[in-house]
Amino acid sequence: xxxxxxxYYLVLSAVMFTLGAIGVIIRxxxxxxxxxxxxxxxxxxxxFVAFSNAFGNANGQIFxxxxxxxxxxxxxxxxxxxxxxxxxxxxxDIDLMNTLKN
Amino acid sequence: MENATTTLYFHLVPLVVFLPLAGLVINLLIGKKLGExxxxxxxxxxxxxxxxxxxxxxxxxxxNPEAVVVPFAEWIRVGGLAVDWAFRVDTxxxxxxxxxxxxxxxIHIYAIGYMHxxxxxxxxxxxxxxxxxxxxxxxxxxxxxxxxxxxxxxxVGWEGVGLCSYLLIxxxxxxxxxxxxxxxxxxxxxxxxRVGDFGFLVAMxxxxxQFGTLSFSELAHVSAPVGALGxxxxxxxxxxxxxxxxxxxxxxxxxxxxxxxxxGPTPVSALIHAATMVTAGVYLVARSAPxxxxxxxxxxxxxxxxxxxxxxxxxxAVGQYDIKKVLAYSTISQLGFMVAAVGMGAYVAGMFxxxxxxxxxxxxxxxxxxxxxxxxxxxxxDPHADHYAEFDPQDMRNxxxxxxxxxxxxxxxxxxxxxxxxVAPLAGFFSKDEIVAFAFGKNPVMFTMLLLAAFFTxxxxxxxxxxxxFGKARTTAAQGARENPLVMTIPxxxxxxxxxxxxxxxxxxxxxxxxxxxxxxxxxxxxxxxWLVAGISLAVAFTGIAAGWFFYGRRSWQPxxxxxxxxxxxxxxxxxxxxxxxxxxxxxxLLQPYKDLSAILAEPVDQKLIDGCAxxxxxxxxxxxxGIGVLQNGLVRSYALVILAGVAAILGYLILR
Numbered sequence: 205x206x207x208x209x210x211x212y213y214l215v216l217s218a219v220m221f222t223l224g225a226i227g228v229i230i231r232x233x234x235x236x237x238x239x240x241x242x243x244x245x246x247x248x249x250x251x252f253v254a255f256s257n258a259f260g261n262a263n264g265q266i267f268x269x270x271x272x273x274x275x276x277x278x279x280x281x282x283x284x285x286x287x288x289x290x291x292x293x294x295x296x297d298i299d300l301m302n303t304l305k306n
Numbered sequence: 307m308e309n310a311t312t313t314l315y316f317h318l319v320p321l322v323v324f325l326p327l328a329g330l331v332i333n334l335l336i337g338k339k340l341g342e343x344x345x346x347x348x349x350x351x352x353x354x355x356x357x358x359x360x361x362x363x364x365x366x367x368x369x370n371p372e373a374v375v376v377p378f379a380e381w382i383r384v385g386g387l388a389v390d391w392a393f394r395v396d397t398x399x400x401x402x403x404x405x406x407x408x409x410x411x412x413i414h415i416y417a418i419g420y421m422h423x424x425x426x427x428x429x430x431x432x433x434x435x436x437x438x439x440x441x442x443x444x445x446x447x448x449x450x451x452x453x454x455x456x457x458x459x460x461x462v463g464w465e466g467v468g469l470c471s472y473l474l475i476x477x478x479x480x481x482x483x484x485x486x487x488x489x490x491x492x493x494x495x496x497x498x499x500r501v502g503d504f505g506f507l508v509a510m511x512x513x514x515x516q517f518g519t520l521s522f523s524e525l526a527h528v529s530a531p532v533g534a535l536g537x538x539x540x541x542x543x544x545x546x547x548x549x550x551x552x553x554x555x556x557x558x559x560x561x562x563x564x565x566x567x568x569x570g571p572t573p574v575s576a577l578i579h580a581a582t583m584v585t586a587g588v589y590l591v592a593r594s595a596p597x598x599x600x601x602x603x604x605x606x607x608x609x610x611x612x613x614x615x616x617x618x619x620x621x622x623a624v625g626q627y628d629i630k631k632v633l634a635y636s637t638i639s640q641l642g643f644m645v646a647a648v649g650m651g652a653y654v655a656g657m658f659x660x661x662x663x664x665x666x667x668x669x670x671x672x673x674x675x676x677x678x679x680x681x682x683x684x685x686x687x688d689p690h691a692d693h694y695a696e697f698d699p700q701d702m703r704n705x706x707x708x709x710x711x712x713x714x715x716x717x718x719x720x721x722x723x724x725x726x727x728x729v730a731p732l733a734g735f736f737s738k739d740e741i742v743a744f745a746f747g748k749n750p751v752m753f754t755m756l757l758l759a760a761f762f763t764x765x766x767x768x769x770x771x772x773x774x775x776f777g778k779a780r781t782t783a784a785q786g787a788r789e790n791p792l793v794m795t796i797p798x799x800x801x802x803x804x805x806x807x808x809x810x811x812x813x814x815x816x817x818x819x820x821x822x823x824x825x826x827x828x829x830x831x832x833x834x835x836x837w838l839v840a841g842i843s844l845a846v847a848f849t850g851i852a853a854g855w856f857f858y859g860r861r862s863w864q865p866x867x868x869x870x871x872x873x874x875x876x877x878x879x880x881x882x883x884x885x886x887x888x889x890x891x892x893x894x895x896l897l898q899p900y901k902d903l904s905a906i907l908a909e910p911v912d913q914k915l916i917d918g919c920a921x922x923x924x925x926x927x928x929x930x931x932x933g934i935g936v937l938q939n940g941l942v943r944s945y946a947l948v949i950l951a952g953v954a955a956i957l958g959y960l961i962l963r
Contacts, residue, residue, distance in 0.1 A: 228946050302940020 213254035221247035232298050234286050238279060245275045315362040316374045319393040322363075322403055322449045325355045330442040337435035346418035349438035353414050353445050357407035363400050371397065371825040375455050375523060382458070389520055392455040396826040401657060401819075402452035402589055405664045409581045410445050412797040416672050417441065417573040419793035423679050424571055427686075428478055437477065437571065444470035448582055452589060457510050457520040460590070464506060464554065467583045472496040474578060475570040488569040495563040502553015502560055509546035512539055513597070522593065526828075530600040543597055544604015547590065548611060555587025555641045557615045562888060564638055568630040572675030575630060580637045580671050581664040588641070588660050591648040595827055599651075609649030613745075613752045613759075616642030618886070620762035624769070624871070625882025628700045629674050632770050636726065637667055639759055646756065647741040650748050653827055654812065654820040655740035661819075662733035662808040666725040669801035673719040676790045676798065677774060680712050681705060684786030697783065702770065706863060707779040711787045714795045716775045718802040723771050725805040727764035728847040733808030735844070740812070743839040757846055764847045768854020777862025 220243055227240025249268045256264025290296050329352025337345040373396035382389040417437065425431045447470055451463025476492030483490075514520055516539045517528050531540060551557060556564035567579045578584070591598065591608060598604050616639045623635035640663050647656035682699040698704060709716045725732035728739065738760060745753040779785040789795070812819035814835030857870045872879045881887070 225950055229943050229950070232943070298942050301942065305938050305940030 210254060210258055213250060217247045217250040217254070219247075220244070220250065234282070234296055234298050237298065238282055242275065242279070245271055314366045314370055315359075316366055316376055316395050318359050318362060319376050319395050319453060320378055321359045322356045322407065322453060323446050325359065326352045326442045326446040326449065328352060330439050330446065333435050333439050333442065337439065338432070340435075342422060342431075342434050343418065345435045346414070346421070346438055349442050350411060350414035350418065352442055353407055353411040356445060356449065357404070357411050360400060360403040360407050363395055364404060367395065367397055367400055367825075371822075373397075373523070373826060386518060387514065387520075389456050389458045391459065393453045394455040394522060395453070397822045397824075398589075398592060398657070398826040399452050401661065401823070403449060405585075405661055406445065406448045406452065406582045409664050409668050409801075410441075410448075410577055412800055413573050413577045413581075413668060413672065414438070414441060416576075416675075416794050416797040417571075419791050420573055420672075420675055420679065421571065423682075423790075427682060428481065433477070437474075440470055440473050440477070441573075441577070444474070444578060444583070448586075451586055455522055457513060457522075460593075461503075461506060461510065464550075464586065465503065467578070467586065468496065468499045468503070468554070471499070471567065471578050471583060474574040475567045477571055477574070478569075482569055491563075491566040491569040495567050498560050498563040499553045502550045505546040505549025505553065509543050509550060512543045512546065515539065516543070526596050528596065528600070537601065540597070540601040541603035544601055545607060547594055547597075548604060548608050551587035551590060551608070551645060552611060553587075554590075555584050555645060556638050557587070557611050557642060557645055558618060561615065561619065561638050562892060565631055565634045565885075568628070568634050572630070572671060572678065575634070576668045576671030576675070579634065580667040584637065584641055585644065585660045585664065588644040588648055588656055591645065592653045592657055592827070595648075595653060605649050605651065607649070609646050609749075609752065612642045612644070612646030612649050613755050614642070615639065616646060616759040617755045617762070618642075620759040620766070621882050622885045623766040624762055625869070625879055625884075626766075627702050628698075629677060629702050629705075629770065629774060630671070630700055632702075632766060633667070633670055633674060636670075636763065636766065639763065640667065640726070642759070643738060643741050643756065646752065647744065650744055650752075652741060652744040654817075654823055655737065655744055657823060658812045658819050659734075659737035659741060661811060662725070662737040662805070665733055665801055665808045666722045666805040669718060669722040669798060669805050670726065672794075672798055672801065673715050673722060676715045676794055677705070677708060677712065677719070677787075679790055680708065680715070680787035681781075681783050683788055685781075685783035687786050688782045690782065699783065702773040703863070703865075704781045705774045705779075705784045706777045707775070708784060708787055709775040712789045714789060714798065718795075718798045719775065720771060721802045721805055723767040725808075727767050727851060728760055728843060729764075729851075730840075730844055731809060733805050735847075736809035736812065736814075739835075739840050739843050742843050743836045746836060746839045757843065760843060761846045761850045764850025765854050768851045769858045772854065772858040773863055776859060780863065780865040 224240045224242075224244035224247060227243065228237050231237050231240065249271055252264040252268050252271075256262065286296055289301065293300070329349050332348055332352075333340075333345050337348075340348070373394060376393045376395060377390055378393060379391040381391045421434055421437050425434045425437075444467060447463050447466030449463070451460055451467060454460040454463060472492050472495060475495050476489050479489045479492065482488035510520060513525070516531060516536065517525060519525060531537070549560075552560045564579060564584065568575055570579070598608070619635045619638035619642060623632050623639065626632045626635060640659070644656045644659050644663070647653075647659060678699050681704065685697055685699060721732070725734040728735045730736075742753065742756050742760065745756050779787075810818075869879065869883075875882075884890075
């Protein structure tokens, strides 16, 4: 089994995470923000799996399952919220959701 | 009583407290439905039953004269302090019980008649029952005071009678000068008494500190502590107890509340402010005799305070026009005699005067009440009187010539006045003479002052009798006065008989009371009957009466006339009239600075400083939160950026550490 160096996984993961973070910050569409969030989750998952493989320890992989489950649940709640907000405000622009400011 | 198998009734002693309480509860629950006569009778019976119990106790003590302690309930157990609810039956406490319940019962009966009129004159008949509830409560509290076995239990009664005094002075709380006069008088009495109570409390603390107990039985045999600190503490106990006495027994400098206390209905003045409650101070000194004997400071201070008060108050009584105020200052003066006596160590003489004074002063007050109602009756039935004009039925200048209209009242009043003036062989002569004779051997200055006070006593009583009962009626109200019903006059007659023969309690060389009290108080000095002193004091009494006749009897007082003494004494009489300006001096020295201080504390300190601090804190919090509220700008993406920056910062710190 030809081994891909560990650093490759970590660099890829870092790039994915950064892209996700930038996406969350600069986009105004909550759907896109969710996708960016998902990108950050998966960056973290990739790191988990890489380390799990490198050290021969299954804990990292178990963590990944947990993260996936939580992410799925979070998306379900989030999408429901977005639908509800859209119904009342006819817009899902995240910058307009500021009625609780100050 | 000779046979040794006499039944002993000591275990009945809790009843002296609980019988009046039972009367109170009955009247409290169903008194309003019972009607005036029944409710008054229940109250009188409750007090009378307590008197019967006291008599049984006396009989038991005669066959078995040593003090008996009857435990009743466990009360306080804290650390080294153990105070139980226990009753002490000894000759001293039973003497007080007999006086309180005996005189109290007579006054209850009298009050049935008096309050019947009084509630109608004051236009609130619903308050009749309330009066008797308070009166029963007072008897119960007074019984706790005198039957207590420890200082703490005495203190409970001490406070309780103070409360009853407050409630009864303010019985017509919405009446009086400007509609608040009575309420203010009640408040004054209560607050002045608090000053004395403070002394009682501190004395109790010191007693416990020094001797480790508050029980009378255990304190009876304590010995004087050694060392400088012990001496100071023992002297302090005496002085603080004296402060308590000056409060309750209206001595200098705390006597100011008693004259104002006359705002209460007259039976209250007779029961509480003449016969019983105010003598609690005298009882306290007699009860604390073992402690007072430990240091010469306390007794000497007590004797001087008493002597000064006796003379001081007697001079004020000369210049008063209100029939009850004269008697009030007379009471203060007579209490001064008693306090002086117990201070000098003449405990028997002091207690003797306490008992006889209870008889004749209760008699005088009740007769004064009878006079007032007679005059008020005349005023109300005068068709020509202006019923809206201010008319004072207590002002002696509005009276005169009542002797023909109120025969019984006049007769008993004169008996009471003669007894108070110290004319032999009435009650007051023997008791007062015993005090004066004791002072004769002890201290010539005190002796002279007490004699002078006795002279004034005879003089102001003569002045009062001639102003009220003789001469011509000066108002139509006095002209229309009529005698009161039997329910009021019978107690007067009983008290008059007691005032006539009360001296027999402790006749010279027989000394019934002295031998009786000997069982309780050790080392009593036997009273010496001194013919010289007796002659002098009798001469003084007659001179006083003669002087009173010379100024007030020879020519009868004319309407609108000023006091004949005014020409003779000038500014001195004005001082008597204005009560030596004591109220004004207290007002200027204590009340006004206090009010000024309160004003300062209220306006600049409380409203500006303290409220300013509180409001300033609130305002600062507002500013601060408005400042950081800017951060909550409602932009989710900026929150995310802050979170990211935070995570980066923490991670950076963890990595670069």
